[in-house]
Amino acid sequence: QQQVKQSPQSLIVQKGGISIINCAYENTAFDYFPWYQQFPGKGPALLIAIRPDVSEKKEGRFTISFNKSAKQFSLHIMDSQPGDSATYFCAASGKLTFGEGTQLTVNP
């Protein structure tokens, strides 16, 4: 039951570059959209979240852009660093439903 679709599956960027990950959702009742970061052997940890009454939210190098009419949202990581290399998941609530994940690699 795929209600949140995420792309790309994997992403390689150079240090200092911009990483962009996209998600699309189906259920218009979803009203909370978090992004999680997961390192190997660890549980996911909240990175940043947005509610549908705003179109953009920025926290440090991380920005969520939200397009309610298109039912899409994206994560932008500015000035990407090797320490950002991890798997990123978008999610949507209602019930907390996750996308399939994007494995980000930032090369030094």
Add this chain to the structure above:
Amino acid sequence: EAGVAQSPRYKIIEKRQSVAFWCNPISGHATLYWYQQILGQGPKLLIQFQNNGVVDDSQLPKDRFSAERLKGVDSTLKIQPAKLEDSAVYLCASSLARLTEAFFGQGTRLTVV
């Protein structure tokens, strides 16, 4: 603040055996989730509790999986009997309420052989 505690960290069992996982959420968190994460995939919600009541268990294979939340605090997830395809990491998460940050434990890695 203590995080979400899960045990055991690793478990290897033979197919058709039973297994149980335990989760202790962050104190005061009313919402508790169990997820199954197969290698290379996103976490899949198995069951969500609000206090000790079930909010959603639509993706829980009820013929073999069961879960309970005792007195609205600790929770156990049981698989009986286990199948090879149950090999995964089982994650527990908790949040103060719906639509607030969910904190995850480190998970239990289950291998069914």
